[in-house]
Amino acid sequence: MTSDRAAAxxxxxxxxxxxxxxxxxxxxxxxxxxxxxxxxxxxxxxxxQAGESSGDVVTVAGRIMxxxxxxxxxxxxxxxxxxxxxxxAVAASSERFDELVKLNLGDWIGVTGEVVRTKRGExxxxxxxxxxxxxxxxxxxxxxxxxxxxxxxxxxxxxDLWANEGVRDTFLLRSRVVSTIRRRLDAxxxxxxxxxxxxxxxxGAIARPFVTHFNALHADxxxxxxxxxxxxxxxxxGFERVxxxxxxxxxxxxxPRHNPEFTMLEAYQAYADYSDMAELVEDLVAGxxxxxxxxxxxxxxxxxxDLSPPWRRATLSEVIAEVTGVECxxxxxxxxLRTRAASLAVAVEAGWGPGRIIYEIYERTTEHELWGPVHVxxxxxxxxxxxxSHRSKPGVVERMTPIVGGREIAEIYSELTDPDIQRxxxxxxxxxxxxxxDEAMVVDEEFLRALxxxxxxxxxxxxxxxxLVMLFADVASIREVLLFPALRPxxxxxxxxxxxxxxxxxxxxxxxxxxAQA
RNA sequence: GCGCCUCUAGCUCAAUUGGCAGAGCAACGGACUCUUAAUCCGCAGGUUCUGGGUUCAAGUCCCAGGGGGCGCACCA
Numbered sequence: 071m072t073s074d075r076a077a078a079x080x081x082x083x084x085x086x087x088x089x090x091x092x093x094x095x096x097x098x099x100x101x102x103x104x105x106x107x108x109x110x111x112x113x114x115x116x117x118x119q120a121g122e123s124s125g126d127v128v129t130v131a132g133r134i135m136x137x138x139x140x141x142x143x144x145x146x147x148x149x150x151x152x153x154x155x156x157x158x159a160v161a162a163s164s165e166r167f168d169e170l171v172k173l174n175l176g177d178w179i180g181v182t183g184e185v186v187r188t189k190r191g192e193x194x195x196x197x198x199x200x201x202x203x204x205x206x207x208x209x210x211x212x213x214x215x216x217x218x219x220x221x222x223x224x225x226x227x228x229x230d231l232w233a234n235e236g237v238r239d240t241f242l243l244r245s246r247v248v249s250t251i252r253r254r255l256d257a258x259x260x261x262x263x264x265x266x267x268x269x270x271x272x273x274g275a276i277a278r279p280f281v282t283h284f285n286a287l288h289a290d291x292x293x294x295x296x297x298x299x300x301x302x303x304x305x306x307x308g309f310e311r312v313x314x315x316x317x318x319x320x321x322x323x324x325x326p327r328h329n330p331e332f333t334m335l336e337a338y339q340a341y342a343d344y345s346d347m348a349e350l351v352e353d354l355v356a357g358x359x360x361x362x363x364x365x366x367x368x369x370x371x372x373x374x375x376d377l378s379p380p381w382r383r384a385t386l387s388e389v390i391a392e393v394t395g396v397e398c399x400x401x402x403x404x405x406x407l408r409t410r411a412a413s414l415a416v417a418v419e420a421g422w423g424p425g426r427i428i429y430e431i432y433e434r435t436t437e438h439e440l441w442g443p444v445h446v447x448x449x450x451x452x453x454x455x456x457x458x459s460h461r462s463k464p465g466v467v468e469r470m471t472p473i474v475g476g477r478e479i480a481e482i483y484s485e486l487t488d489p490d491i492q493r494x495x496x497x498x499x500x501x502x503x504x505x506x507x508d509e510a511m512v513v514d515e516e517f518l519r520a521l522x523x524x525x526x527x528x529x530x531x532x533x534x535x536x537x538l539v540m541l542f543a544d545v546a547s548i549r550e551v552l553l554f555p556a557l558r559p560x561x562x563x564x565x566x567x568x569x570x571x572x573x574x575x576x577x578x579x580x581x582x583x584x585x586a587q588a
Numbered sequence: 589g590c591g592c593c594u595c596u597a598g599c600u601c602a603a604u605u606g607g608c609a610g611a612g613c614a615a616c617g618g619a620c621u622c623u624u625a626a627u628c629c630g631c632a633g634g635u636u637c638u639g640g641g642u643u644c645a646a647g648u649c650c651c652a653g654g655g656g657g658c659g660c661a662c663c664a
Binding site: 120121136138139140141142143144145147156158160161162174175188189190191192208209210211212213214215216217218219220221222224225229233275276277278318320322323325326327328332334477478479480481509532533534535536537547548557558 | 589595598599600601612613614615619620621622623624625626627654655656657658659661662663664
């Protein structure tokens with residue numbers, strides 16, 4: 071074994087210093103250059119006939135997913151992140167055949183050999199030389215059924231990615247969605263910026279923050295719940311089109327649609343209003359779907375979603391009437407609206423104005439019934455402290471919330487730019503906070519000072535990237551689009567490994583034993 | 589935080605009313621020159637999540653705790 075190993079290593083330009091790592095394990099090279107993606111190796115082989123050799127010698131590397139030794143022949147499935155190919159080994163011509171057939175499922179190897187088609191018609195790499203790249207000392211799941219225990223899937227995502235078809239595709243899709251959105255924004259002249267995640271005040275949204283301590287400043291800081299206020303300060307500073315695509319943190323419950331840290335796109339454009347920004351959202355969503363999925367006609371959880379713009383726009387009152395049959399209007403008296411809320415079994419708190427009541431009715435009765443795409447608009451001022459008042463309708467603001475596939479996937483504003491009005495709104499929020507609403511906003515003097523220097527008319531959007539990916543990937547849980555979703559920490563003693571007992575024991579050898587076998 | 593459900597071999601799952609804890613795959617040993625979840629023979633594998641309790645007898649019933657899922661609430 072020692073001499074064989076050395077021979078294998080000499081075929082690369084990296085040679086391990088010794089045969090094992092000091093604990094009886096075989097050594098592996100430091101690099102394995104010159105590999106071709108498996109997808110490129112198998113592509114364009116249609117004219118290769120069964121039993122024929124192509125003459126092309128390739129080097130591929132990946133993980134052994136299936137193994138079918140058959141006497142003096144052996145077959146295996148080798149998979150890299152582009153695809154799979156069958157390995158075909160022959161005892162008479164394949165290097166270290168006996169060792170090759172003893173490899174375990176999950177082991178990584180590099181292989182050099184000719185591309186052939188077997189007598190039974192499978193395009194294969196006929197193994198000439200091969201090199202062990204890594205052992206799977208902890209076993210993977212059932213080779214056919216995969217791993218379905220969601221706890222294992224989320225806690226040990228590396229297992230999930232290999233054992234379950236499609237999981238890797240979902241995350242590759244996510245990556246393409248994010249890069250496509252960036253490219254589309256860049257093409258529109260937006261610049262990407264990075265603003266603080268650690269903030270002295272958690273502003274820009276209505277949510278409970280995570281708190282941490284900044285030792286050097288002797289102060290508690292907050293993980294951002296939104297970058298909004300900083301991005302608006304950049305608009306004041308003359309950055310006319312900015313976006314930030316990053317993580318926000320909200321100290322709230324977990325659910326199939328909520329993870330405490332999630333990915334948000336926020337974009338702001340000077341001289342634009344919420345109609346302009348609605349078109350941007352439609353273009354980002356539908357355009358990205360076209361690029362990444364090749365269509366704007368999706369199916370989400372068995373139901374059709376047509377993303378092609380323009381999307382319908384409807385007011386809160388309109389959608390409430392459609393869903394419940396009850397007419398509600400901002401012009402109605404509080405008493406009238408309370409009666410209508412009561413008729414819908416919606417609880418109303420004392421002191422709520424007409425807008426707050428209508429919003430509550432919408433959330434309780436209507437929002438979860440909408441499928442979309444539809445921009446829900448004319449939100450009440452009371453629940454939208456950072457949004458500019460409607461240019462013609464009293465009591466409401468210029469805000470749209472697009473519902474797509476039954477979920478809010480974005481917020482779209484004509485931004486409030488007047489420092490005095492903004493101060494009044496934030497003071498009202500602070501009062502609510504003092505009255506016990508610990509999710510209400512605080513007064514951010516730095517932000518208000520910035521507005522005082524003049525903020526041009528500006529449109530802004532926030533897009534929930536996780537939910538967008540859920541829509542595109544047609545999955546019901548946010549955990550399916552987060553590589554490592556939030557879970558309770560594992561409380562397990564050292565050495566109490568979940569998968570102990572795979573190929574582990576059989577491979578634990580005395581240090582001298584490997585050499586003795588040579 | 590509350591409610592409901594769930595936890596059995598490395599993985600996927602069985603186990604009748606409370607009656608000897610099992611199978612397939614993986615792993616391990618062997619056979620096999622065209623396999624496709626190869627097949628065949630053999631071997632081994634368990635704190636039934638944890639701790640109590642009831643019982644002649646508990647994977648199963650009861651209590652407490654832990655992990656996970658779903659729902660409610662909050663939100664994107």
